[in-house]
Amino acid sequence: MVKKVVIIGGGAAGPKTAAKLKREAPDILIEMYTDEQNISYSACGIPYYVEGIIQDVEELYVRSPEEFEHRGIRVFLGQRCIKILKEEKKVILQDVKTKEEKYVEYDILVLATGATPHVPHIENINNFENIYTLRKIEDGKALREVMLSSKKATIIGFGYIGIEMLEAFVKNGLFVNIIDRNKYLMGVFDEDISSRIQEHIVQKDGSKIRIYNLDEAIRFEGNNKKVEKIITKNGYEIETDFVLISAGIVPNTQIAVDCGLKTGIKNSVWVNSHMETSEEGIYAVGDCCEKRHIVTKKACWLPLGSTANREGRCAAINIANKNCDFEGVLGSAVSRYFDFTVAMAGLTEKQAKNLGYDTISAIVTKNDRAGYMPEAATICLKLIADANSHEIIGVQGIGTGDAEKRVATASIAIMEGVKAEDFMSIDLPYAPPYSTAIDPLLNAVQILMKKLDID
């Protein structure tokens, strides 16, 4: 019988596993170790703390260590797991300050070690102190501090963290340089959508932002450990007060790799649908583990906070000897630049083509609600279908109107494998303050049907 569960990691997936497991099996001893000084916080909220929308960083904490302790979950801060001894069912934990090591036994081990920012190779990167990434609470505090005393920021790499920090920097009056490899910002979207995202950002705040597309930082220059200038591949010299690198993340899985757990994409930890790794009794949840894509049925690595929570819940149910299968992910994601939403679910068209799908797609630009309502605003939706099966396999939605609702709605249809022709039958709530009599999603479906010659 399971007596003791040790959880490594205290971000989202670890605490979720602990809390759910305590409810499911109150008698199990649960210990949660993190190398950070805090646990159970909303990493997705950190950009809004930097921006100043959230005044007090405490608001980002979901539950305090004391709350966990009160529920009977033991919490250990500042303890880094440096080794898994899977034969002995022990882990070695190192105190991040004293470097003291200790052995901790487990019956079940849960890896929730998360991910770390990917830092590209740029000359002199290690010589300077004012180069930041954003992942943890402490990163947010440091970034807010430097932002408040700076005039010029440079963002290297531009995805979800990039767009959120751009909002923060612009809102706080900084001039922002963006260096990004892609043709357009938010290259995670298809180019016909990312071009519109960039267009909006430039139209709104072009005087406060300079974008270096299809470029890369190759060298930092400066004095007194401060970067002052960035040299790019295309030969630009960009002056800056500090640098934010937001060029993606990589899973934090060294200890898993070291002990021989099976790994997958980007060295993420392989798990089965019960969130159990290749080693019986070791589970992995959250950003450190590989995912299964619901559309392709193939492995992928799409690390997202909502997924982390659902995986933690699922692992806890299985550890408690009940049954939960994690179905996988759609890559549903959303962010914003002020009032401009960028959202997606399922496959992009370029992903789908790379995977060998024969795709068709439709783009519509429409009011999000009845045009005569004062709150009506524009959204642009892209729907992608498999030309052979007719199934909707991806959606992207952007705009100052309610694009996110359409992406959320379409995500269920993608999940259920709804075909374009059947999508026309969906019965969505309609009233002028909320939508149009024929929802923009259906306008997009109509175009798909025309292209499929089934209209």
Added chain:
Amino acid sequence: MVKKVVIIGGGAAGPKTAAKLKREAPDILIEMYTDEQNISYSACGIPYYVEGIIQDVEELYVRSPEEFEHRGIRVFLGQRCIKILKEEKKVILQDVKTKEEKYVEYDILVLATGATPHVPHIENINNFENIYTLRKIEDGKALREVMLSSKKATIIGFGYIGIEMLEAFVKNGLFVNIIDRNKYLMGVFDEDISSRIQEHIVQKDGSKIRIYNLDEAIRFEGNNKKVEKIITKNGYEIETDFVLISAGIVPNTQIAVDCGLKTGIKNSVWVNSHMETSEEGIYAVGDCCEKRHIVTKKACWLPLGSTANREGRCAAINIANKNCDFEGVLGSAVSRYFDFTVAMAGLTEKQAKNLGYDTISAIVTKNDRAGYMPEAATICLKLIADANSHEIIGVQGIGTGDAEKRVATASIAIMEGVKAEDFMSIDLPYAPPYSTAIDPLLNAVQILMKKLDID
């Protein structure tokens, strides 16, 4: 071969049929007749014209008669169809002003005659002029005029029109009496939800509104053709400057009944999945025809603007000799009282129980987005599942937060027959300004699963 299609009715379904048919089969002669003085308008927008949000009534017109004529669709205003001669394939049309009659031949006839407000039997109802209903543009104009010169309004019956007109009257400074048969306002919802709707309305504007629940108007009294007092069944005497009756609608199907077309619920016109009536060559679309409920697979009559548009589209495709099956409706609907949304899809719990379902349900009250975001607001969601199949069969969502998104999202799940346990696998977009890491919908599903003992 079809040469001439005659459409009776110019609200939403008729014009939609005409426009779609013209695109599908440009050579067909299309004539559209309406007894009104305008066509192709958004009836759902009329309350917002009364309220003053829409300044110009012209904004409600989707397309003008001239635009239809320009596309080659002939439009005849002020022509009431008084008889269908189905053997001769003719209709008799009467000019509403001159009463002149004429015969019009058709190859295909489309009935889009809509619905009419249901007016209950109340003593003296025919003796007064200041008793209004709201259905057509002219009704809206009259109601706006009387509202602007009044201090006290009384609304009899309280559904979607009721709640929208309450907003209009309160916004315009009137004191509003509401007489409604139900225990709580918005009796179309389950009582555990409608009680919360009424609670919100009372909390927000209790000093401007008096609600007479479980009551009925039985007599009007007044002078000079003006109602001044309403006597209720419970013995109240309510002073008022005018009366709005919003006690539901009935399908407008006298001509269909007269010519022997098969009818269904409330005398709505029976149609097959092609929108064709029991008489070959006669179609019916929009509020005048019966619907099929997607959950129950049974006939129902849920007249809604979004349905009307989709039915019109479907009929047009079939008339053009292509194939379109109308799947049916979910009863998806939404409205609001200022910033407070009320939305539903699928079956209510009481409907489901009346139909013999063994139901379970879950209610959650949650923030609609991360609690630390300033725009976070409360929503209350109710999910209803079939206790035997575990399928989600209904959703209701209310609140100042984004309840409508959750209802739209769940409506796809209801449509697809998603089970509670599978609903937990849905992957919705998450970011703090849009949602919570575990969406309130999923919190509700968790409760369902507990009740089903499958968690």
